[in-house]
Amino acid sequence: MEAELEKAKEEIRRLRNILDVNGISSEPVGVVEADAAGTCSPFNDEVKDRWRSVSEHGLSAEDISRYSRQIIMPGFTAQGQAKLKNASVLVVGLGGLGSPAALYLTAAGIGRLGLVDSDMVEASNLHRQVIHSERTVGTPKVDSAAAACRALNSSITISAHHHGLSPDNALQLVQSYDVVLDCTDNPPSRYLLNDACVASNCPLVSGAGIGLEGQLAVYNYGQESCCYRCMFPTPRQAGQCQRCADAGVLGVVPGIIGCMQALEAIKIITGVGTVLTKLLLFDASAASFHGMKLPARKPGCAACGTSPTELRARIGAMDRKAFTAEAHDAGPTPLSLLASTARIAAADLAAKLPPAHGASPGCSESYKEGYVLVDVRPPHEFAFGSLPGAMNLPWSQSSWSAHVPELLRLCAPAEEADAKAASRPIFVICRRGNDSQRAVSVLHDAGLKDAYDVKGGLVAWRADVDPEFPAY
Amino acid sequence: MKVQVMFFASAREVAGVSNVELQLDEGTDTQILLRTLVSQYPTLNEILPTIVIALNEEYLEGTSSLKDGDCVALIPPISGG
Numbered sequence: 348m349e350a351e352l353e354k355a356k357e358e359i360r361r362l363r364n365i366l367d368v369n370g371i372s373s374e375p376v377g378v379v380e381a382d383a384a385g386t387c388s389p390f391n392d393e394v395k396d397r398w399r400s401v402s403e404h405g406l407s408a409e410d411i412s413r414y415s416r417q418i419i420m421p422g423f424t425a426q427g428q429a430k431l432k433n434a435s436v437l438v439v440g441l442g443g444l445g446s447p448a449a450l451y452l453t454a455a456g457i458g459r460l461g462l463v464d465s466d467m468v469e470a471s472n473l474h475r476q477v478i479h480s481e482r483t484v485g486t487p488k489v490d491s492a493a494a495a496c497r498a499l500n501s502s503i504t505i506s507a508h509h510h511g512l513s514p515d516n517a518l519q520l521v522q523s524y525d526v527v528l529d530c531t532d533n534p535p536s537r538y539l540l541n542d543a544c545v546a547s548n549c550p551l552v553s554g555a556g557i558g559l560e561g562q563l564a565v566y567n568y569g570q571e572s573c574c575y576r577c578m579f580p581t582p583r584q585a586g587q588c589q590r591c592a593d594a595g596v597l598g599v600v601p602g603i604i605g606c607m608q609a610l611e612a613i614k615i616i617t618g619v620g621t622v623l624t625k626l627l628l629f630d631a632s633a634a635s636f637h638g639m640k641l642p643a644r645k646p647g648c649a650a651c652g653t654s655p656t657e658l659r660a661r662i663g664a665m666d667r668k669a670f671t672a673e674a675h676d677a678g679p680t681p682l683s684l685l686a687s688t689a690r691i692a693a694a695d696l697a698a699k700l701p702p703a704h705g706a707s708p709g710c711s712e713s714y715k716e717g718y719v720l721v722d723v724r725p726p727h728e729f730a731f732g733s734l735p736g737a738m739n740l741p742w743s744q745s746s747w748s749a750h751v752p753e754l755l756r757l758c759a760p761a762e763e764a765d766a767k768a769a770s771r772p773i774f775v776i777c778r779r780g781n782d783s784q785r786a787v788s789v790l791h792d793a794g795l796k797d798a799y800d801v802k803g804g805l806v807a808w809r810a811d812v813d814p815e816f817p818a819y
Numbered sequence: 820m821k822v823q824v825m826f827f828a829s830a831r832e833v834a835g836v837s838n839v840e841l842q843l844d845e846g847t848d849t850q851i852l853l854r855t856l857v858s859q860y861p862t863l864n865e866i867l868p869t870i871v872i873a874l875n876e877e878y879l880e881g882t883s884s885l886k887d888g889d890c891v892a893l894i895p896p897i898s899g900g
């Protein structure tokens with residue numbers, strides 16, 4: 348620690364000396380103001396010389412003034428600012444990561460900023476996607492983001508790419524930028540962007556955030572640096588995906604990672620500091636960072652293990668369906684585990700339920716109505732809102748079968764001799780209709796054949812029956 | 820020997836804890852450790868193919884022997900943004 352501090356101090360002394368030798372004041376603002384005001388000081392010639400040496404970097408007086416607080420940093424200087432001005436960054440994904448990343452790059456004075464996203468702004472984005480606003484809900488994210496960036500800094504060039512990232516445009520997009528930021532929210536986009544960066548020899552600053560955790564790494568930076576595929580060669584299987592829409596995310600978490608993506612991009616462009624060579628793991632719950640040194644490039648890697656020419660050819664031939672199926676789907680792939688006879692449409696279930704005003708929400712006495720309604724969502728989601736009379740038995744692969752005896756009892760209570768009561772159907776519902784099918788399979792296996800899954804879950808309920816049911 | 824195991828992202832969800840300290844027999848390597856963890860948290864098996872293992876903050880390729888005080892981290896990729 349102390350040695351590092353001493354090293355840093357030595358570096359500052361060295362850079363100060365360089366500045367002095369180059370005749371660049373460590374307070375360029377003052378210099379510019381003196382020049383702009385045209386003051387006839389005895390040092391006028393010297394001032395002009397200084398100004399000239401700065402202007403060689405192509406910065407205007409406005410630039411110097413505007414970015415003065417970072418230019419005066421000894422390690423940054425006017426050269427650093429000029430490098431930013433001449434550089435371009437592509438931000439793919441304008442969500443929780445891309446929002447702060449795009450704003451900070453804009454604020455820092457990046458010369459050209461590319462924005463990619465095909466989604467529209469939704470109200471549920473606003474808690475973390477801070478580049479958008481209530482006013483822009485329902486409009487394309489790229490337009491919303493571009494307007495926010497222009498309002499922040501009118502001097503930079505902004506290219507809004509409306510069509511999103513696809514195997515058709517990935518290479519072309521990536522090729523025209525110096526650094527790419529992966530701010531996407533799905534594995535297919537992450538692999539595609541990685542491959543395009545490897546094929547284009549472009550550094551990739553990759554960020555991710557979910558729940559209370561974030562990850563950050565710089566891939567494909569220089570000849571030694573591994574790529575995303577080297578690191579994670581095996582994509583997750585469908586159903587294991589963790590999206591913000593499904594797993595939840597505290598807005599600040601991707602915000603922090605997005606800021607760090609902007610930071611690493613600035614470091615790559617300006618040469619300030621040392622670019623990250625680890626996979627950085629942010630644990631927001633413990634307020635801690637952990638790191639893992641990145642591996643070397645893997646000779647057998649499907650991306651960086653082949654020649655760029657070969658890779659370019661392959662990106663075009665990528666399985667588009669696999670890509671789009673997960674990339675643009677709002678949730679996990681719908682399962683069909685059950686026969687259609689074991690499934691019921693939301694509207695048909697509605698016809699069987701008592702009128703909503705007649706039942707007290709949350710009571711678990713639906714069996715009195717001649718059926719059993721089971722909601723298998725996690726308790727915190729159940730608390731958002733539930734159907735009248737539904738009982739909450741959260742789905743769990745390993746332990747849900749423990750509920751079978753209780754459900755058997757509810758379907759055919761021993762104390763009731765009523766024959767009608769002996770054959771109560773069980774309706775199982777969840778958010779989107781996957782876990783409910785898994786639960787119904789368990790019931791079928793246990794001999795409860797009169798069990799049905801509500802197709803499409805509460806999402807379908809909201810769409811087809813009750814638009815007032817909370818969307819989340 | 821004592822070895823610390825850290826869980827991240829979906830591995831943390833599966834294990835229900837962020838880290839555990841395990842008392843292991845001498846000679847236990849990372850492969851045996853992973854097998855032990857899977858028997859303790861069976862759902863871990865489903866996500867294991869995607870998980871990156873770090874040993875003392877270094878990427879682990881293949882299997883490595885373990886010594887007292889080692890720290891093993893299970894790091895699944897996350898994709899949210």
Ligand SMILES: [Zn+2]
Nearest residue numbers: 574577648651
């Ligand atoms: Zn690779």
